[in-house]
């Protein structure tokens with residue numbers, strides 16, 4: 082039984098490992114020269130950068146993947162729980178450390194922001210409850226199988242459905258929970274973890290704060306790309322074959338069954354096909370999809386503008402993850418999703434992996450991944466927007482860190498929605514598939530299989546349950562459950 086996987090993003094790699102371990106003959110077709118898709122790395126004159134994700138949550142899903150493949154996580158693949166989740170810098174001059182220790186974090190919020198400690202405890206409890214109610218229905222099972230919806234645990238959760246506050250926005254919920262507007266902004270930011278706006282996304286997404294604050298944020302000792310390197314090794318060990326530089330141009334369907342695919346003008350026959358390609362690319366280029374129009378209407382998640390800067394100085398005031406917040410978050414998201422541009426005072430994220438992985442930068446230097454949220458590409462004037470935004474970012478960093486950062490930038494590379502789209506084929510360079518800017522988003526996300534075409538499955542960030550490393554790993558598990566062992 083031969084299975085083809087289109088794309089070697091984390092979802093594709095994880096599915097390939099699972100299916101090969103079940104006895105299938107698995108072949109991956111990847112248009113790029115290396116595996117990983119959005120999880121990639123850049124080497125520049127002594128600096129190494131994780132080019133995509135920087136935050137690693139739910140590592141147990143990686144452990145579960147190894148277990149499903151009948152293997153142990155290699156002793157060389159080590160990830161550490163972070164003590165500091167993020168350092169926050171506000172325009173008004175306040176700084177806040179988000180400690181993973183909730184007692185320490187609460188003290189920090191009480192001392193620096195005058196927050197009521199009970200509000201913080203209440204918030205984390207409520208985020209944990211949302212996870213309990215939703216995880217089984219929305220994350221770890223197909224939403225598109227009646228038998229899943231009839232499970233006792235799911236029915237029990239449905240009785241508590243009002244507790245997940247899908248009828249309120251994240252911002253509305255957070256504003257009614259916290260006294261300090263600075264803390265509202267801090268917790269609103271979790272909407273960006275799946276490329277959405279806190280002013281539109283349902284309060285159910287406060288569940289994201291549970292993953293980071295209650296369960297923990299992690300970082301691999303060798304950087305984020307180590308996740309891909311290890312899972313790729315696992316796939317090779319399980320006998321998966323990889324064809325790089327291989328763009329799949331069509332999924333061949335006969336008598337309502339997927340029977341193969343085409344690469345470079347050649348047809349290849351397969352018994353089953355799993356696509357890790359963005360669903361928009363699938364419906365636009367690979368097959369005649371019955372719901373093409375509906376899929377194309379869905380709003381993509383945000384994209385990103387990233388500056389990878391080699392810095393020839395060390396900044397002890399920064400940690401691994403740092404945020405320099407904007408003054409007007411509402412206007413920032415209004416610009417992002419409605420006006421499709423980048424605010425003049427954007428929230429700036431600075432990720433410095435060399436704080437943990439010393440070899441990522443030369444001695445006394447740092448590797449800065451400086452990112453702002455950007456609209457998915459819809460033909461903006463990116464050359465102008467990149468130059469203006471770069472200057473705005475530099476001004477903001479200089480003001481917050483009291484420096485002249487342009488004097489220390491010795492290397493630069495830029496990723497924009499255009500380059501992200503070119504590299505990964507995601508619509509407009511969207512980072513997380515479709516946005517969750519509506520209470521129906523979870524239900525509108527594409528299923529992991531089609532009732533109208535047999536032997537065809539879908540994984541990755543653009544389909545159920547959504548974007549981000551943990552959810553892509555969850556999608557692989559769902560597809561694995563759909564395909565019986567040989």
Ligand SMILES: Cc1cc2nc3c(=O)[nH]c(=O)nc-3n(C[C@H](O)[C@H](O)[C@H](O)COP(=O)(O)OP(=O)(O)OC[C@H]3O[C@@H](n4cnc5c(N)ncnc54)[C@H](O)[C@@H]3O)c2cc1C
Pocket residue numbers: 087088089090091092093110111112113116117118119120132133134135136137138327328329330357358359362385387501504505506507512513540541542543548549550551553
């Ligand atoms: C800058 C950035 C920051 C991010 N930050 C985080 C973070 O901190 N934490 C987090 O969890 N997530 C983060 N994400 C999101 C996360 O990276 C993605 O959700 C996840 O990696 C997507 O995996 P995927 O399985 O959907 O595949 P993708 O990564 O989208 O890869 C798909 C692969 O399929 C290939 N492909 C597509 N179509 C074809 C075809 N027709 N033929 C051959 N090959 C094809 C592409 O070349 C690509 O390699 C970030 C992403 C980016 C870009």
